[in-house]
Amino acid sequence: MTLTELKQFMDIHKKEIDERMPSYIERMEGPGTLKEAMVYSVQAGGKRVRPLLMLAAVSAFRPVEEQDYQAACSVEMVHTYSLIHDDLPAMDDDDYRRGMLTNHKVYGEAFAVLSGDGLLSKAFEMISTLTHVGDDRKIRMVMELARSSGLEGMTGGQAADLEGENQTLALHELEYIHDHKTGALLTYAITAGAVLGGAPEEDIKNLKLFARELGLVFQIRDDILDIEGDESEMGKAPGSDEGSNKSTYPSLLSMEGAKEKLVFHAEKAKSFLPGSSSYTSLLNDFVDYVAERIH
Amino acid sequence: MTLTELKQFMDIHKKEIDERMPSYIERMEGPGTLKEAMVYSVQAGGKRVRPLLMLAAVSAFRPVEEQDYQAACSVEMVHTYSLIHDDLPAMDDDDYRRGMLTNHKVYGEAFAVLSGDGLLSKAFEMISTLTHVGDDRKIRMVMELARSSGLEGMTGGQAADLEGENQTLALHELEYIHDHKTGALLTYAITAGAVLGGAPEEDIKNLKLFARELGLVFQIRDDILDIEGDESEMGKAPGSDEGSNKSTYPSLLSMEGAKEKLVFHAEKAKSFLPGSSSYTSLLNDFVDYVAERIH
Numbered sequence: 001m002t003l004t005e006l007k008q009f010m011d012i013h014k015k016e017i018d019e020r021m022p023s024y025i026e027r028m029e030g031p032g033t034l035k036e037a038m039v040y041s042v043q044a045g046g047k048r049v050r051p052l053l054m055l056a057a058v059s060a061f062r063p064v065e066e067q068d069y070q071a072a073c074s075v076e077m078v079h080t081y082s083l084i085h086d087d088l089p090a091m092d093d094d095d096y097r098r099g100m101l102t103n104h105k106v107y108g109e110a111f112a113v114l115s116g117d118g119l120l121s122k123a124f125e126m127i128s129t130l131t132h133v134g135d136d137r138k139i140r141m142v143m144e145l146a147r148s149s150g151l152e153g154m155t156g157g158q159a160a161d162l163e164g165e166n167q168t169l170a171l172h173e174l175e176y177i178h179d180h181k182t183g184a185l186l187t188y189a190i191t192a193g194a195v196l197g198g199a200p201e202e203d204i205k206n207l208k209l210f211a212r213e214l215g216l217v218f219q220i221r222d223d224i225l226d227i228e229g230d231e232s233e234m235g236k237a238p239g240s241d242e243g244s245n246k247s248t249y250p251s252l253l254s255m256e257g258a259k260e261k262l263v264f265h266a267e268k269a270k271s272f273l274p275g276s277s278s279y280t281s282l283l284n285d286f287v288d289y290v291a292e293r294i295h
Numbered sequence: 296m297t298l299t300e301l302k303q304f305m306d307i308h309k310k311e312i313d314e315r316m317p318s319y320i321e322r323m324e325g326p327g328t329l330k331e332a333m334v335y336s337v338q339a340g341g342k343r344v345r346p347l348l349m350l351a352a353v354s355a356f357r358p359v360e361e362q363d364y365q366a367a368c369s370v371e372m373v374h375t376y377s378l379i380h381d382d383l384p385a386m387d388d389d390d391y392r393r394g395m396l397t398n399h400k401v402y403g404e405a406f407a408v409l410s411g412d413g414l415l416s417k418a419f420e421m422i423s424t425l426t427h428v429g430d431d432r433k434i435r436m437v438m439e440l441a442r443s444s445g446l447e448g449m450t451g452g453q454a455a456d457l458e459g460e461n462q463t464l465a466l467h468e469l470e471y472i473h474d475h476k477t478g479a480l481l482t483y484a485i486t487a488g489a490v491l492g493g494a495p496e497e498d499i500k501n502l503k504l505f506a507r508e509l510g511l512v513f514q515i516r517d518d519i520l521d522i523e524g525d526e527s528e529m530g531k532a533p534g535s536d537e538g539s540n541k542s543t544y545p546s547l548l549s550m551e552g553a554k555e556k557l558v559f560h561a562e563k564a565k566s567f568l569p570g571s572s573s574y575t576s577l578l579n580d581f582v583d584y585v586a587e588r589i590h
Binding site for chain 1: 320323324325326328329330333380383385386403404405406408409411412413415416417419420422423424429430431433434437438440441442444445446447448450451453454455457458
């Protein structure tokens with residue numbers, strides 16, 4: 001498989017994900033403004049990396065089915081909720097996200113908090129109502145998502161990130177933050193894809209290790225892009241993390257050191273993919289895609 | 296059974312719940328301050344009505360087991376999360392809760408948002424790791440909790456409550472708010488207790504209807520207490536809702552009308568309890584307890 005084929009896979013499925021994201025919320029009953037606020041953020045675009053990774057992991061074991069989109073969109077609900085809360089004035093205080101006003105700039109802080117809350121609950125509901133996998137696999141997904149999103153995962157990572165602001169972090173502290181703030185949910189996406197796909201436990205375990213490395217690649221690339229990137233491609237100003245005094249891989253390791261580390265983790269990620277199996281090519285190419293992405 | 300026996304049931308189980316609540320969080324790995332903030336709120340006391348209702352519903356079908364506390368504490372995690380978020384400056388802006396400083400007054404807004412987020416994820420994890428019921432029942436609980444806590448339940452109710460501030464509501468609007476903001480999670484607690492206890496579908500259905508009425512009794516009593524209550528018993532000043540221009544049952548129906556409505560829903564609640572069955576007495580007495588409570 002080539003990067004072109006991966007691109008095709010991503011284009012096809014991203015379109016399906018983009019179409020479905022608002023529809024899961026629109027179908028619900030609820031007060032108009034809150035529903036509107038939730039829809040606003042789930043259709044605000046983005047690369048949909050997490051659901052695409054989940055589908056890539058599923059397709060390693062069997063063809064993607066209609067219901068897989070519901071599971072895939074569920075992880076994007078969690079990602080969206082985390083962005084809404086992270087953007088709040090009390091947290092990162094961002095007015096723009098992907099070139100659009102952030103949720104609280106449009107709907108106010110109260111509704112932004114509630115939008116995030118509602119999306120997190122929705123994610124668990126979407127897993128619980130899947131009909132194409134057994135209850136044992138759904139419970140496994142609920143457990144993995146709860147752990148990845150809570151104190152021991154994403155929420156804990158965001159707290160550590162806030163505490164680390166305006167101070168120079170040691171590399172292991174920076175890694176803790178990324179492992180939790182970004183890595184945990186990426187790992188969930190891939191793990192859940194393997195669970196959904198019916199993977200044996202050994203493969204689930206390997207894909208978890210794969211995912212952890214991919215998460216680091218993702219974050220190192222993000223830090224590099226923040227310095228070298230093009231504002232029009234990224235939707236935020238390059239160097240904006242630098243301005244806020246955040247420790248980054250280039251600031252701790254130099255740009256050259258960060259790039260070396262990126263290659264190291266990309267190679268390590270690939271080492272967890274069983275080499276002989278045909279399914280590895282898509283996830284293998286995903287590593288290159290993440291390592292080389294320009295926005 | 297008498298109210299004294301219900302009190303004994305509540306005292307025994309409340310002690311167990313109070314002891315366990317912080318321990319579920321303390322055992323987790325995570326950044327110190329966020330963990331501390333979460334523990335602060337889960338041990339801030341309260342009546343523990345939701346977990347007690349869940350255990351009362353369980354005990355209608357079989358004796359309470361050790362693992363039931365984990366399920367019961369899980370709904371209290373959700374309740375606690377909702378209080379933390381509702382107290383935020385952007386929402387109800389409360390400095391005190393149960394006589395203690397609110398979470399954001401001690402840990403700041405960012406950590407208060409994250410504490411709530413972490414508790415919601417934790418609740419789902421606690422259901423997913425129960426070992427004394429089958430996966431089918433756990434998935435049912437996840438689905439019911441997700442619906443009760445999200446846009447179609449509690450979060451939607453809070454949004455409607457915010458939108459209804461400073462205007463006189465029609466009775467059906469006030470009822471919508473309470474049905475969702477408070478009622479949904481109370482209903483979940485009782486429904487989940489029946490599911491945990493192994494109740495047949497017919498009983499689960501009846502207990503859901505029972506719970507909805509009990510939720511209304513709870514809220515009407517709350518509104519009455521807000522006017523007639525004693526500050527030292529309630530931990531907040533009587534009349535505080537009046538001051539914020541919120542519509543309440545007494546303001547819409549007069550105090551006498553509100554009390555009549557309370558009796559009506561209390562009787563209706565009891566009508567959904569199968570009269571012959573021995574299990575009804577505890578839930579029956581719970582209605583009287585809620586209707587007559589003084590704080």
